[in-house]
Amino acid sequence: MKALFDSIKIYPKLIVTFLIVLTPLFLLSLVMNQYGSSNIKKEITQSMQSKVHFYNSNLENEFTRTIKLMREFAGYEDLDLLSNRTEIMSYYDQRVAIRNLQKELSVLKNSSNYILEASVHIPAINRTISDDNFGTIPIDEFEALNVVTNIFESPFIYWRDRLFISLPYPIKSNRVSPEFVVEIEISIDLLRNALLQFTDHTTGNTMLVNSEKGWKITGNDNGDIVNEIALIDGSNSDVQGPHSVTIDGQHYLVALEKSNVLGTTLIMYEREQSVLGPLRQYTIWFWMISGLTVIVIVVVSYSVYRLIHQPLKNLVRAFRKVEQGNLNVTFDYQGRDEFQYLYTQFNAMVQNLQQMIYEVYEQKFRVQHAELKQLQSQINPHFLYNSLFILYRLAKKNGDENQIRFTKYLSDYFQFITRNSNHEVTLAEEAQHAKNYVEIQMFRFAHHIEVKFEELPPSCAPIMVPRLILQPIVENAYKHGLEHKESGGKLRVSFELLENSVLIAVEDNGELVGEATIQSLQRRLNDNNVSQETTGLINVHRRLVFRFGPNxxxxxxxxxxxxxxVTFRLPAETTTHLSERN
Structure with missing residues (x-):
C-alpha cells in the first residue's frame, strides 16, 4: 500500500490526503444527520401517537357521557307512564308527558356537538318522540335499532350510512319487544369535520374504524388509501403504536389506538414525504454540501499543486542538468517562501560541487605525482634485493649453506615488503613472510631463543588478509620481549580453526606483564581516537577492524x-579482495 501511494503523483496525493483528513468529519456529520433525522422522525411519530391518544380519549369521554345521559333518560317517570300506563292517562296527561320528554330529549341532544337527533320509540303508543317532532314509529328504523348491544364496549350501530347509539329498555333479548328504544343519531358530517381537524397536513387523514361491523368514517375520502390503511390497521389487533406502511409505492406514517369503550379504532396517517420532507431536504443539502466539498478539495489541491509543482519542476530539471555534468546551473528566485531557501541551497551545492571537483582533480594529480616519486624510490629497494640475489648465487657457488639460506630469506623478505601492487595477500603468503622473518632472526638468536612456528591449516591458506599483519607482531615480540633475554627465550606462533573464525596466537616468555599493563594496552586498541599515537599493534588492529568489522x-x-x-581473530571465509569490494 505504501509503495502504491509513493508511486502516485503529487496532485492525486493531495486529493487523497485531503479526503483522508476530511472523511472522519464527513462520516461524523453523516452519523449526526442520520441520528438527528431518526430522532425527529421518532418525535413526529410520538407526537402523532399522542394526538391519537388525546382525540380517542376525548371521543370516549364524549360518548360515555352521552351514554350515561341516555341511561338517566331511560329512567324518567313520564317515559314509564307512556310506555306502560297510557290506558289510565288522560289525553291531557299524555300531552304533558310528551312535552316533558321532548324537553329532556332536547337537553340530551344539546349535551354533545356530535348528536344530530335524540328520540325515543314507544311501541305502546306507536309513536316516535323527538325534541321537535312527534310521529308514527318508522318500522325499518325501529327494527334496525332494536338490537341488544354492549353499550359500554360497542355502542354504535351503523345503518344506511347513518350512525346511531340505541338503548332498548328493558334489555332482555332481541326477540322480546321492548317497552321503548332510546335513539341517539350521531352526525357523521360533524364527526368527519372533527376527524379532519385532527390532522394538520393535507396529505394526511384521520378515520374512525369499526372492523367488526365493517364501517368507517374518514376526514378525507382518499379512496383506495383509506380502504387499504383501514384494512391493514383496523383489522389487525397485533399492530400497536406508530409504524410505517407502503401503499402504491408511497410511504405513510400511521398511528392508531383501539378503544375498548367504543369498540372502534382511531387511525391517523400522514404521508412520510410531507411530514419528513424538511428532513429529506436537509439530507439533500448535506449531500450537495458534501459534493461541493469534494469539488473544493479538487480545486484547492490543484491550486496547491500549481504552487508547488512549478518550482519543483524547475528544480528537477536543474538536477537533471547537474546529472549530465552541467554545473553552470543557477536560480534567481524572487519568491519569499521555502523554495527560496531550496534554490539558494541548490546554488550553494553546485558551487560546492565545482569546488570539490577541482579539489579532487588536484588531489588525483598529487597522488599520481606521489606514485611517480614512489616508483622512483623503489629503484634502490629493487637494486638491493637484486644485489642480494647475486650474493645468493655467489654463496651457492661457494657451497656455504648458511650464506645460501640467509641470503634467500633476506631476499624474500625485502621482495615481500617492497611489493605494493596488492593491498591484500593470502594468509599463507602472510604466514610465509612472517616465517622468513623468524628464519632471519634465527641467525642472530639461534642459541638463546627457541621458536615454534606451527603449520597453517590448509583450509585457511586462501583466506585474504591485509598485508603485513603477522610479521610486525612477531617483530614486536623480538624487540620488546626476547631481545634482551640471554637464554631460555621462547616464541610460539599457532593457528586454530573454529567454526566461523581463525585464531592466530603469537606468544613469548619475555618479561612478566601485569594485568594493568595488558588492560591499558587493550583500551588503547579499542579507542577510536585517530589522533592518538599509532604503534604497530594499534595499526594492525585498526586495519583488521576496518577490513572485517568490529567482531x-x-x-x-x-x-x-x-x-x-597477542591473539588475532579473522573470519574463516573471506576470499574477496579489498579492491573488488570497493
Missing part, C-alpha cells in the same frame, strides 16, 4: 609462561 581484530592477554600473548 574481529586483536586481543591481548598474558601467556601461560607469564609473557605477552
Amino acid at each position: 574481529y581484530g586483536i586481543t591481548l592477554s598474558r601467556g601461560n609462561s607469564g609473557g605477552f600473548k
Whole structure:
C-alpha cells in the first residue's frame, strides 16, 4: 500500500490526503444527520401517537357521557307512564308527558356537538318522540335499532350510512319487544369535520374504524388509501403504536389506538414525504454540501499543486542538468517562501560541487605525482634485493649453506615488503613472510631463543588478509620481549580453526606483564581516537577492524609462561579482495 501511494503523483496525493483528513468529519456529520433525522422522525411519530391518544380519549369521554345521559333518560317517570300506563292517562296527561320528554330529549341532544337527533320509540303508543317532532314509529328504523348491544364496549350501530347509539329498555333479548328504544343519531358530517381537524397536513387523514361491523368514517375520502390503511390497521389487533406502511409505492406514517369503550379504532396517517420532507431536504443539502466539498478539495489541491509543482519542476530539471555534468546551473528566485531557501541551497551545492571537483582533480594529480616519486624510490629497494640475489648465487657457488639460506630469506623478505601492487595477500603468503622473518632472526638468536612456528591449516591458506599483519607482531615480540633475554627465550606462533573464525596466537616468555599493563594496552586498541599515537599493534588492529568489522581484530592477554600473548581473530571465509569490494 505504501509503495502504491509513493508511486502516485503529487496532485492525486493531495486529493487523497485531503479526503483522508476530511472523511472522519464527513462520516461524523453523516452519523449526526442520520441520528438527528431518526430522532425527529421518532418525535413526529410520538407526537402523532399522542394526538391519537388525546382525540380517542376525548371521543370516549364524549360518548360515555352521552351514554350515561341516555341511561338517566331511560329512567324518567313520564317515559314509564307512556310506555306502560297510557290506558289510565288522560289525553291531557299524555300531552304533558310528551312535552316533558321532548324537553329532556332536547337537553340530551344539546349535551354533545356530535348528536344530530335524540328520540325515543314507544311501541305502546306507536309513536316516535323527538325534541321537535312527534310521529308514527318508522318500522325499518325501529327494527334496525332494536338490537341488544354492549353499550359500554360497542355502542354504535351503523345503518344506511347513518350512525346511531340505541338503548332498548328493558334489555332482555332481541326477540322480546321492548317497552321503548332510546335513539341517539350521531352526525357523521360533524364527526368527519372533527376527524379532519385532527390532522394538520393535507396529505394526511384521520378515520374512525369499526372492523367488526365493517364501517368507517374518514376526514378525507382518499379512496383506495383509506380502504387499504383501514384494512391493514383496523383489522389487525397485533399492530400497536406508530409504524410505517407502503401503499402504491408511497410511504405513510400511521398511528392508531383501539378503544375498548367504543369498540372502534382511531387511525391517523400522514404521508412520510410531507411530514419528513424538511428532513429529506436537509439530507439533500448535506449531500450537495458534501459534493461541493469534494469539488473544493479538487480545486484547492490543484491550486496547491500549481504552487508547488512549478518550482519543483524547475528544480528537477536543474538536477537533471547537474546529472549530465552541467554545473553552470543557477536560480534567481524572487519568491519569499521555502523554495527560496531550496534554490539558494541548490546554488550553494553546485558551487560546492565545482569546488570539490577541482579539489579532487588536484588531489588525483598529487597522488599520481606521489606514485611517480614512489616508483622512483623503489629503484634502490629493487637494486638491493637484486644485489642480494647475486650474493645468493655467489654463496651457492661457494657451497656455504648458511650464506645460501640467509641470503634467500633476506631476499624474500625485502621482495615481500617492497611489493605494493596488492593491498591484500593470502594468509599463507602472510604466514610465509612472517616465517622468513623468524628464519632471519634465527641467525642472530639461534642459541638463546627457541621458536615454534606451527603449520597453517590448509583450509585457511586462501583466506585474504591485509598485508603485513603477522610479521610486525612477531617483530614486536623480538624487540620488546626476547631481545634482551640471554637464554631460555621462547616464541610460539599457532593457528586454530573454529567454526566461523581463525585464531592466530603469537606468544613469548619475555618479561612478566601485569594485568594493568595488558588492560591499558587493550583500551588503547579499542579507542577510536585517530589522533592518538599509532604503534604497530594499534595499526594492525585498526586495519583488521576496518577490513572485517568490529567482531574481529586483536586481543591481548598474558601467556601461560607469564609473557605477552597477542591473539588475532579473522573470519574463516573471506576470499574477496579489498579492491573488488570497493
